Amino acid sequence: MAPEGPPVEMENLLLAALPACERERLRARLEPVHLALRAMVYDADSPISHVYFPTRCVLSMLTDVEGETVEVGTVGNEGMAGLPIFLGTGTIPSKCFAQVPGAALRMEAGALEEGQGSGALHVLLLKYTHYLLTQATQSAACNRLHSAEERLCRWLLMTQDRVGSERFPLTQDFMAQMLGVRRATVSLTASALQHAGLIRYSRGKMTVVDREGLEGASCGCYRVVRKELERLLG
Numbered sequence: 701m702a703p704e705g706p707p708v709e710m711e712n713l714l715l716a717a718l719p720a721c722e723r724e725r726l727r728a729r730l731e732p733v734h735l736a737l738r739a740m741v742y743d744a745d746s747p748i749s750h751v752y753f754p755t756r757c758v759l760s761m762l763t764d765v766e767g768e769t770v771e772v773g774t775v776g777n778e779g780m781a782g783l784p785i786f787l788g789t790g791t792i793p794s795k796c797f798a799q800v801p802g803a804a805l806r807m808e809a810g811a812l813e814e815g816q817g818s819g820a821l822h823v824l825l826l827k828y829t830h831y832l833l834t835q836a837t838q839s840a841a842c843n844r845l846h847s848a849e850e851r852l853c854r855w856l857l858m859t860q861d862r863v864g865s866e867r868f869p870l871t872q873d874f875m876a877q878m879l880g881v882r883r884a885t886v887s888l889t890a891s892a893l894q895h896a897g898l899i900r901y902s903r904g905k906m907t908v909v910d911r912e913g914l915e916g917a918s919c920g921c922y923r924v925v926r927k928e929l930e931r932l933l934g
Contacts, residue, residue, distance in 0.1 A: 711755035730805040735798040751782030757802030763794040776862025827932040842921040853918035870906040
């Protein structure tokens with residue numbers, strides 16, 4: 701018989717950073733789920749019933765502005781979706797759904813509220829809140845100062861980190877929302893990266909061909925945010 705792999709909660713960096721006794725206590729409250737493409741995690745201004753700890757998926761937080769949908773944040777295996785529950789608000793004016801389908805662990809919102817107390821999970825969620833603020837402020841500066849090509853490289857690197865694979869599903873609609881540009885701009889940008897041999901993109905499937913080259917083509921924002929995550933959870 702093949703040896704068992706590590707517990708599935710270890711695939712989420714936030715849960716993996718907890719002391720073993722704390723993970724054991726939470727295990728009974730965590731439910732493995734598979735999130736299909738565009739599966740809704742929570743809707744805008746609606747009560748959040750569960751929090752999600754992604755293990756192999758990427759969740760996107762989107763907001764509608766004057767009829768246009770724009771991505772305002774992403775959550776992968778480094779964190780948790782449903783932070784308003786931890787912050788005591790229970791709702792948020794944005795919606796969240798699966799941008800890259802895959803596995804996650806979910807917990808009832810009430811279980812998180814009961815179990816966080818002032819222990820290790822509470823401390824980690826405070827650090828994660830700081831990380832999301834860092835990600836949001838860096839992204840705001842990045843969107844103002846850097847080209848669509850640099851920003852797409854940054855986002856592809858973050859996605860690869862989160863899914864643990866060089867190949868993942870990704871539509872042009874999602875890329876347009878992430879970059880805040882039109883699909884025509886996405887098509888031109890992806891074509892340029894493909895022509896440079898950095899990626900391969902066909903029929904909604906993205907493959908990172910040259911990781912080192914993609915890092916070289918990205919802006920420095922990727923490294924800033926990644927370094928902060930490692931500092932907080934390392």
